Amino acid sequence: MKKELAKPIKAYKNLDFLNSSDARTIRILAEFLEPMQRFSAEKVSNTIVFFGSARTKNLEEAQKNLNELEKKLKGESSNADQGFEQELDDARNQVFLARYYEDAVDLSRRLTQWANNPDSINRFVICSGGGPGMMEAANRGAIEGGGKSIGLNISIPTEQYANPYITPELNFEFHYFFMRKFWFIYLAKALVIFPGGFGTFDELFEVLTLIQTEKLQKVMPIVIYGKKYWDQIINFDNMVKFGVIDQADLDLLYFCDTVDGAYKYLTEELLKLYPENNRNTIL
Numbered sequence: 001m002k003k004e005l006a007k008p009i010k011a012y013k014n015l016d017f018l019n020s021s022d023a024r025t026i027r028i029l030a031e032f033l034e035p036m037q038r039f040s041a042e043k044v045s046n047t048i049v050f051f052g053s054a055r056t057k058n059l060e061e062a063q064k065n066l067n068e069l070e071k072k073l074k075g076e077s078s079n080a081d082q083g084f085e086q087e088l089d090d091a092r093n094q095v096f097l098a099r100y101y102e103d104a105v106d107l108s109r110r111l112t113q114w115a116n117n118p119d120s121i122n123r124f125v126i127c128s129g130g131g132p133g134m135m136e137a138a139n140r141g142a143i144e145g146g147g148k149s150i151g152l153n154i155s156i157p158t159e160q161y162a163n164p165y166i167t168p169e170l171n172f173e174f175h176y177f178f179m180r181k182f183w184f185i186y187l188a189k190a191l192v193i194f195p196g197g198f199g200t201f202d203e204l205f206e207v208l209t210l211i212q213t214e215k216l217q218k219v220m221p222i223v224i225y226g227k228k229y230w231d232q233i234i235n236f237d238n239m240v241k242f243g244v245i246d247q248a249d250l251d252l253l254y255f256c257d258t259v260d261g262a263y264k265y266l267t268e269e270l271l272k273l274y275p276e277n278n279r280n281t282i283l
Helices: 021-041 059-074 082-115 134-144 177-187 198-212 227-233 236-241 247-252 259-273
Strands: 047-051 125-128 149-154 171-174 188-193 222-225 254-256
Touching (some): 021 171, 021 177, 047 082, 047 134, 082 134, 082 222, 082 259, 125 134, 134 149, 149 177, 177 188, 188 259, 198 247, 236 247
Parallel strands (some): 125 149, 149 171, 188 222
16 A cells, blocks of 8 residues: 655745745745735825935934043043044034934924824825834834834845834835835835935935936925035036036935925925825825
8 A cells, every 4th residue: 555645835835945046036026915915904005205324323322422432532542543533523423414313203203294184185104214224213203293104124234124113014024125116116205315325325316217217207206305415425516517417307306404494395295296186196
């Protein structure tokens, strides 16, 4: 009598297969469909996306760090080594950037309160990359404003962990950068770009490229926040001067240095694009 064979694992339960290169397309599709299911369940279809550095600290933490370093310097020889001076400069820069953390919290809070006004149909949800720094500030402001908060995290070696201000049902972890970017842009009705590094540049310039090449059809207000920072980092006017972009391309960007200015611009533009008398443009 032949021995009965063990029941084989179904393909969709075979983890060795699902984690193999052969199943990459399935994993990509999962990162498209699973977020779609959750966004639908939470009735999220419109977002305001905040981009910015994961390395920025809140003002209290940054100031505390600077105070401790200055106290340490006073207690040591006046001939501090170069490494310590660099550490002190870094701490001062963190205090400078911390102002933008606090502004991001404030702007996110105010936009959330505006979007959730009972007299308004504009249900925009704040979305960030889900990590620390400016991303945390955006999510924090949304929660303080009484709204939901989306975090689109990504698995990378450093600096990326889910901050505590994300609505649990809207806390995502992506493997593929391009699927994460898809969900950033697909639901976005406006962007706010705070000071940041390579990741922030990548996100900003990809969106600008999509708009410039008309691959992105919707009109989307883009606020570049923190003129003092950005003027030192990118010279957009010189890009026009050398002919690598057109003057009209700069019209895609709104440079702003105050929460009041950013709030006024975004709310006015969003009301123009998605008027209250046309619910189909929003919901």
